[in-house]
Amino acid sequence: MAVTEPAPAAVSAAHSAAHEGILRRQSARESAARTYARALPIVPVRARGLTIEGADGRRYLDCLSGAGTLALGHNHPVVLEAIRKVLDSGAPLQVLDLATPVKDAFTTELFRTLPRGLADRARIQFCGPAGTDAVEAALKLVRTATGRDGMLAFTGAYHGMTAGALEASGGATDVRVARLPYPQDYRCPFGIGGADGAEVAARWTESLLDDTKSGVLRPAGMILEPVQGEGGVIPAPDDWLRRMRAITAARSIPLIADEVQTGVGRTGAFWAVEHSGVVPDVMVLSKAIGGSLPLAVVVYRDDLDVWPPGAHAGTFRGNQLAMAAGAATLAYVRENGLAERAGVLGARMLTQLRSLAAEHPCIGDVRGRGLMIGVELVNPAGADGPEPGARSTTTGLLSPGRSPRPLPPAPELAAEVQRECLRRGLIVELGGRHSSVVRLLPPLTITDEQAAAILDRLADAISAAARPHHG
Ligand code: PMP
Numbered sequence: 128m129a130v131t132e133p134a135p136a137a138v139s140a141a142h143s144a145a146h147e148g149i150l151r152r153q154s155a156r157e158s159a160a161r162t163y164a165r166a167l168p169i170v171p172v173r174a175r176g177l178t179i180e181g182a183d184g185r186r187y188l189d190c191l192s193g194a195g196t197l198a199l200g201h202n203h204p205v206v207l208e209a210i211r212k213v214l215d216s217g218a219p220l221q222v223l224d225l226a227t228p229v230k231d232a233f234t235t236e237l238f239r240t241l242p243r244g245l246a247d248r249a250r251i252q253f254c255g256p257a258g259t260d261a262v263e264a265a266l267k268l269v270r271t272a273t274g275r276d277g278m279l280a281f282t283g284a285y286h287g288m289t290a291g292a293l294e295a296s297g298g299a300t301d302v303r304v305a306r307l308p309y310p311q312d313y314r315c316p317f318g319i320g321g322a323d324g325a326e327v328a329a330r331w332t333e334s335l336l337d338d339t340k341s342g343v344l345r346p347a348g349m350i351l352e353p354v355q356g357e358g359g360v361i362p363a364p365d366d367w368l369r370r371m372r373a374i375t376a377a378r379s380i381p382l383i384a385d386e387v388q389t390g391v392g393r394t395g396a397f398w399a400v401e402h403s404g405v406v407p408d409v410m411v412l413s414k415a416i417g418g419s420l421p422l423a424v425v426v427y428r429d430d431l432d433v434w435p436p437g438a439h440a441g442t443f444r445g446n447q448l449a450m451a452a453g454a455a456t457l458a459y460v461r462e463n464g465l466a467e468r469a470g471v472l473g474a475r476m477l478t479q480l481r482s483l484a485a486e487h488p489c490i491g492d493v494r495g496r497g498l499m500i501g502v503e504l505v506n507p508a509g510a511d512g513p514e515p516g517a518r519s520t521t522t523g524l525l526s527p528g529r530s531p532r533p534l535p536p537a538p539e540l541a542a543e544v545q546r547e548c549l550r551r552g553l554i555v556e557l558g559g560r561h562s563s564v565v566r567l568l569p570p571l572t573i574t575d576e577q578a579a580a581i582l583d584r585l586a587d588a589i590s591a592a593a594r595p596h597h598g
Pocket of ligand 1: 194256257259260262285287288356386414
């Protein structure tokens with residue numbers, strides 16, 4: 128497919144009026160808590176693959192992908208066909224958690240993809256149709272199975288917006304949740320970064336669990352993202368993940384991998400835990416598994432399946448259209464090697480972005496895994512303290528040695544880059560602790576040409592946004 132350029136500036140007056148009217152009514156009627164709509168004043172009316180067409184007649188390259196939902200991009204033919212097939216078959220669309228052929232096919236396809244070691248002993252709980260509900264289910268599951276109440280979670284984590292998921296997320300506090308350091312190179316809390324920084328983080332975890340006076344409640348589980356998404360695109364080193372597996376296994380603590388955002392090929396493996404060979408006890412899955420429609424499940428080893436009937440209920444656990452779209456998506460990603468493709472293309476894009484960073488002092492760090500990519504913007508004039516501020520020297524996941532003091536985050540610059548991207552017909556998300564990380568989550572189906580167009584527009588946007596800051 129050819130790269131789609133933004134439609135010419137000469138947009139019809141009617142288009143423009145409709146677009147403005149819809150946005151005006153939205154801001155008058157919708158909640159102050161609305162999010163993406165604030166930074167992205169667009170009105171999507173049509174979409175295909177990477178491209179969204181707005182009510183203003185403009186076309187955009189969509190690297191937000193429904194917050195990482197669209198593994199195959201918008202309206203992929205196999206997804207549409209799967210949905211149409213269910214509609215045309217006369218199958219019921221609301222079935223609670225009853226068995227159906229559509230659900231049976233989805234579960235078969237999902238189990239086929241699971242990491243070996245879990246697949247052969249897996250149970251699945253269909254949840255209310257949001258990632259956060261599956262997180263709640265996972266926390267409840269391990270609390271029931273272990274009879275313990277505590278939970279281990281990480282700095283910078285994001286698990287959702289319902290009470291339990293929020294408590295396990297980095298921005299919250301809960302006496303039952305012990306907060307452990309998630310390893311990171313650029314803003315390593317220990318000022319070390321690389322393999323050594325990850326090792327210190329692992330030892331801290333180990334000592335908290337074994338110190339009888341650490342103040343940590345006996346944990347029912349440990350929940351982690353193999354790559355932190357909302358936290359600023361921070362991939363966990365494989366060695367560290369294996370350490371977490373060993374530490375939890377030695378203490379009979381179930382390990383919960385939240386693969387809501389990392390799953391279905393996004394990071395270059397079908398599931399991100401596969402990079403390290405770690406087999407979790409529980410996996411929380413949503414977003415891409417529904418093929419763009421709402422679906423969330425928790426998958427776990429059968430010996431944890433001791434919660435009673437009704438322990439995690441919900442009216443909307445049987446979304447047949449999402450299961451059909453999801454099964455089609457899972458099969459397409461598997462059959463077409465899209466995880467491998469994401470790995471190769473993502474590595475190339477990271478290399479290109481690192482070259483870009485060499486030209487722009489305002490790019491503090493470039494990181495990611497597969498097609499989950501983050502560019503952290505910093506203030507190059509803001510160095511303070513005895514050590515000179517610096518950009519990351521990260522070239523891989525494990526760079527040994529002491530990391531330089533990171534430069535201060537630049538959230539306003541990041542917001543400006545996002546606006547400049549939109550002006551150039553590119554939709555990007557912001558994330559990270561300080562909202563200073565520009566995030567790219569393109570569909571796994573993008574062509575080399577589309578990847579080049581994305582990077583061109585981003586480079587151009589960064590140049591434009593950085594200009595006034597450089598004086
Ligand atoms: N876990 C992770 C890792 C996520 O990225 C998200 C959503 N961004 C969630 C859980 C929550 O999913 P939902 O928004 O569907 O509730």
